[in-house]
Amino acid sequence: MNASKYRPVIQPALKNRKWPDQRITKAPVWCSVDLRDGNQALIDPMGVETKLAYFDLLVKIGFKEIEICFPSASDTEFEFCRRLIEENHIPDDVSIQVLCQAREHLIRRTMEAIKGAPNVIFHIYNSTSPAQRKYTFNKSKEEIIKIAVDGVKCIKECMKDLPEEEQNKIRLEYSPESFSMTELDYAVEICEAVKNEWGTSPDKKIIFNLPTTVECYTANVYADSIEYFSEHISDRENVVISTHCHNDRGTGVASCELALMAGADRVEGCLFGNGERTGNLDIVTVALNMFAEGVDPELDFSDLPEIADSYQEFTKMDIPPRTPYAGGLAYTALSGGHQDAIAKGLSARDKMPKDAVWDVPYLLIDPKDIGRKYEGIIRINSQSGKGGASFILEHNFGYAVPKAMQPAVGNLIKSESDKAQRELKPEEILHFFEKQWLENKSNLEIIDLATTMVGSSGSEEVVSVRGVIKCNGEQISIGAKGNGPLDAFVAALRETKIPNFNITAFHEHSVGEGSDTSAIAYVQIMEENGKQVWGVGKSSNVGRAGIAAVVSALNQ
Structure with a gap:
């Protein structure tokens, strides 16, 4: 492997960075991009009916901003947008977001798609990184800025054909695509130009979405970039800074969390991290990480298994078993030491008030809070300890095996699992227990x-x-x-x-x-x-x- 062909992406270092001392104390504005960014990454994109069901799921979870489609990309996308509006799927407190390149004919087609919507975020973008400027557009920095500003002008021109009431319900979001590889000063410069053309006020804030289009550096560098942008963009009180993290390096969640510490106001992502390449940010993980620290994420994942089942049905994607919170093995202990500690922690909690601070070993949150059940926490294989099988016997079948007897039970079940060369199901554990101690008539x-x-x-x-x-x-x-x-x-x-x-x-x-x-x-x-x-x-x-x-x- 020849590493000499690669170079780190270098951004200006902050001399007195503030974000390391900050904490996440409140929920950001959440924007789901499942129906657009997530959908375009599927091998078989969702049809209109499936997308309608998915939209209803996102509303039920509590998303107030939902990027629904790229209306000018295809007739299917355009139709989906129209059906959402004409069939009154959009609650009054929910904004739909539509994505569009900063190109005139696409902007006009998108404007047709959103007519009559209760609240709209018009999201335009153009690529800004040196590689995109050089290879994709062959344009100078000034010419790239002109593309962005001309896009805003076109939106404003098209809005004149709408009733004033509808005009007031359109907000602007601008993304300097490939922000993660764009020079920070230039990113600020192009966003300033867009803001000046659009105009802002406390009632008309502009959203600047700063994506790790490709996650190309460590999470702390992204946090530096967000703090730098926040300190250098003018009129900050009328600017909403949004993150859109991809997961190319496997640290999308960390990048998002540090960016929130660095001053970001808003988060774009998908349920369970669906998205191009290695995926978008997993909003479920970020939200439940907040929940684990006592911060209300303002999204309802109290029945996470049902949400996970719906997601897998709609997208035809699987949730890997080691996925935080939602994975099939997320609350499974196979190590004997872990099993013993969990069993003792849960037993102790039975004697505590319901609102006692959660401190069960190895379990970050109470699985019951997200609709998971204790029955699946401990699973038994040849690595399991003395307490695991006894925990299953007690919590699944009512056998409260004395502590002194647990080693004998554990040794029996470990031996049977070793013979089977696999994990044992709870019913099999019960069978071997009863066969050994209740059905044995050998002497x-x-x-x-x-x-x-x-x-x-x-x-x-x-x-x-x-x-x-x-x-x-x-x-x-x-x-x-x-x-x-x-x-x-x-x-x-x-x-x-x-x-x-x-x-x-x-x-x-x-x-x-x-x-x-x-x-x-x-x-x-x-x-x-x-x-x-x-x-x-x-x-x-x-x-x-x-x-x-x-x-x-x-x-x-």
């Missing part, structure tokens, strides 16, 4: 058992147990008394050839509701040789659950 099985309360001894009840067990294939009659069913059963076993043991731990809880309630018992026994094993029993009879757990332990 000992109860054939018949009856318990009878026969009296009391002091404050304790005396219970008699009578029955038949099968031990290593041999049926044996048993009987004994104790201070409860479990104590009597253990006493009865001591009269057989089964090796002596002691119960060293006992846990019990119920699962289910009403007539479906069952008791779950977990018993740890220690044999004479010091070996400790766990057993699990389940029964609608509380007394029998403990007995079943002892049998389960002896079958280990």
